[in-house]
Amino acid sequence: xxxxxxxxxxxxxxxxxxxxxxxxxxxxxxxxxxxxxxxxxxxxxxxxxxxxxxxxxxxxxxxxxxxxxxxxxxxxxxxxxxxxxxxxxxxxxxxxxxxxxxxxxxxxxxxxxxxxxxxxxxxxxxxxxxxxxxxxxxxxxxxxxxxxxxxxxxxxxxxxxxxxxxxxxxxxxxxxxxxxxxxxxxxxxxxxxxxxxxxxxxxxxxxxxxxxxxxxxxxxxxxxxxxx
Amino acid sequence: xxxxxxxxxxxxxxxxxxxxxxxxxxxxxxxxxxxxxxxxxxxxxxxxxxxxxxxxxxxxxxxxxxxxxxxxxxxxxxxxxxxxxxxxxxxxxxxxxxxxxxxxxxxxxxxxxxxxxxxxxxxxxxxxxxxxxxxxxxxxxxxxxxxxxxxxxxxxxxxxxxxxxxxxxxxxxxxxxxxxxxxxxxxxxxxxxxxxxxxxxxxxxxxxxxxxxxxxxxxxxxxxxxxx
DNA sequence: TCAAAAGTGTTGACCCTACACCCATGG
DNA sequence: CCATGGGTGTAGGGTCAACACTTTTGA
Numbered sequence: 001x002x003x004x005x006x007x008x009x010x011x012x013x014x015x016x017x018x019x020x021x022x023x024x025x026x027x028x029x030x031x032x033x034x035x036x037x038x039x040x041x042x043x044x045x046x047x048x049x050x051x052x053x054x055x056x057x058x059x060x061x062x063x064x065x066x067x068x069x070x071x072x073x074x075x076x077x078x079x080x081x082x083x084x085x086x087x088x089x090x091x092x093x094x095x096x097x098x099x100x101x102x103x104x105x106x107x108x109x110x111x112x113x114x115x116x117x118x119x120x121x122x123x124x125x126x127x128x129x130x131x132x133x134x135x136x137x138x139x140x141x142x143x144x145x146x147x148x149x150x151x152x153x154x155x156x157x158x159x160x161x162x163x164x165x166x167x168x169x170x171x172x173x174x175x176x177x178x179x180x181x182x183x184x185x186x187x188x189x190x191x192x193x194x195x196x197x198x199x200x201x202x203x204x205x206x207x208x209x210x211x212x213x214x215x216x217x218x219x220x221x222x223x224x225x226x227x228x
Numbered sequence: 229x230x231x232x233x234x235x236x237x238x239x240x241x242x243x244x245x246x247x248x249x250x251x252x253x254x255x256x257x258x259x260x261x262x263x264x265x266x267x268x269x270x271x272x273x274x275x276x277x278x279x280x281x282x283x284x285x286x287x288x289x290x291x292x293x294x295x296x297x298x299x300x301x302x303x304x305x306x307x308x309x310x311x312x313x314x315x316x317x318x319x320x321x322x323x324x325x326x327x328x329x330x331x332x333x334x335x336x337x338x339x340x341x342x343x344x345x346x347x348x349x350x351x352x353x354x355x356x357x358x359x360x361x362x363x364x365x366x367x368x369x370x371x372x373x374x375x376x377x378x379x380x381x382x383x384x385x386x387x388x389x390x391x392x393x394x395x396x397x398x399x400x401x402x403x404x405x406x407x408x409x410x411x412x413x414x415x416x417x418x419x420x421x422x423x424x425x426x427x428x429x430x431x432x433x434x435x436x437x438x439x440x441x442x443x444x445x446x447x448x449x450x451x452x453x454x455x456x
Numbered sequence: 457t458c459a460a461a462a463g464t465g466t467t468g469a470c471c472c473t474a475c476a477c478c479c480a481t482g483g
Numbered sequence: 484c485c486a487t488g489g490g491t492g493t494a495g496g497g498t499c500a501a502c503a504c505t506t507t508t509g510a
Binding site for chain 1: 461
């Protein structure tokens with residue numbers, strides 16, 4: 001077959017990851033300090049180039065694994081960024097992804113990148129159009145967290161109601177009413193209340209819960225839709 | 229500056245457009261019949277390759293203008309598709325866009341492409357991953373139509389309440405109650421009721437409306453959010 | 457016994473849905 | 484005068500937001 005495409009322009013394709021974490025108080029993003037040109041020394045999203053043999057999802061996965069050592073992380077593609085001179089070295093298209101990771105997992109951040117967690121409202125300014133990507137990621141996360149039970153990706157497997165509420169407050173950027181929040185969550189009926197208590201935060205101790213994914217899936221296939 | 233990127237793989241980048249239209253009854257998409265390889269004779273989305281000198285949005289715009297002759301069309305990027313062998317000729321990344329066009333505009337469909345309008349539920353099967361793109365586009369359109377006043381892009385500038393309701397019914401894929409719909413739309417207070425009537429559909433005639441974009445913008449900057 | 461966080465229900469306001477009849481007109 | 488689509492309002496149910504006190508226990 002003759003190649004009809006041979007006269008078309010090609011481009012470098014990158015993926016850039018907005019990596020969200022939660023420390024029981026603030027929503028954070030993981031940034032790296034570039035020790036290579038261009039923009040050496042500036043803060044940046046973690047990224048990498050798409051290889052011929054992999055999909056975008058696989059590239060994002062690889063990039064993330066390289067930085068955090070984590071597998072099976074929640075990753076969602078956001079959109080493509082394509083300003084012609086967004087990267088001064090060469091025309092590079094970038095596909096932004098966001099990832100949700102549980103900071104308390106034994107995450108071994110690769111020291112090669114001088115990575116650091118920042119509160120989303122205290123992050124330094126970023127290279128290229130990365131700032132714009134972060135803004136978009138936050139808005140997508142806000143939406144998604146209200147329509148899919150993805151919040152649990154950011155929490156340890158066992159968590160308290162307080163932690164869950166703090167997480168949603170951090171994502172949504174607003175305080176929520178404790179009783180209303182708990183009533184709503186309980187109404188969804190997708191959590192499992194354990195017999196175990198977390199004794200770290202109070203003398204009384206607070207019950208631990210887990211997300212019951214099987215029950216959630218069963219309910220979904222029965223017409224249920226998560227709605228916070 | 230030395231080029232640090234020179235060993236990285238490059239890829240062809242395409243844009244593919246899901247072009248929506250509305251004929252006062254059904255939501256439609258515009259497909260082209262390929263008269264070139266690969267997949268000659270099959271139905272496909274309209275697409276084209278990204279050039280070095282343009283952004284993705286500009287490429288989508290160009291592709292759309294080439295097919296329909298239209299400028300200033302509502303276009304929104306959806307996401308990238310990247311299966312390694314999605315195009316059998318060469319590794320090609322595609323960014324899907326959807327467009328909303330008003331069929332009654334003097335649209336001159338370029339005959340070079342043997343394009344044809346199909347009801348969204350009666351479209352033929354498409355090449356590559358275009359089917360998947362269409363599904364995603366419909367779901368994004370459904371969401372967007374409930375949170376942004378984009379429906380008007382699919383209607384003539386002057387329209388009746390009946391047309392607007394039929395449009396939303398077509399987008400959402402469900403029948404709506406006439407009085408509730410009208411109450412809700414009037415509650416938004418972003419339409420201008422004209423003195424003019426459309427006499428084509430009934431003896432009594434029905435009032436024409438236009439979308440009052442200025443009022444809408446003013447309300448938005450005053451904290452209002454469109455919600456159907 | 458006291459400090460500190462956990463846990464627990466109710467009420468009023470508002471919004472959404474269901475629903476049916478009269479109007480205006482051209483033929 | 485009649486057939487056809489256009490236009491209009493209300494009542495009941497459900498959902499959401501506001502709100503405060505009691506419990507537990509380690510120090």
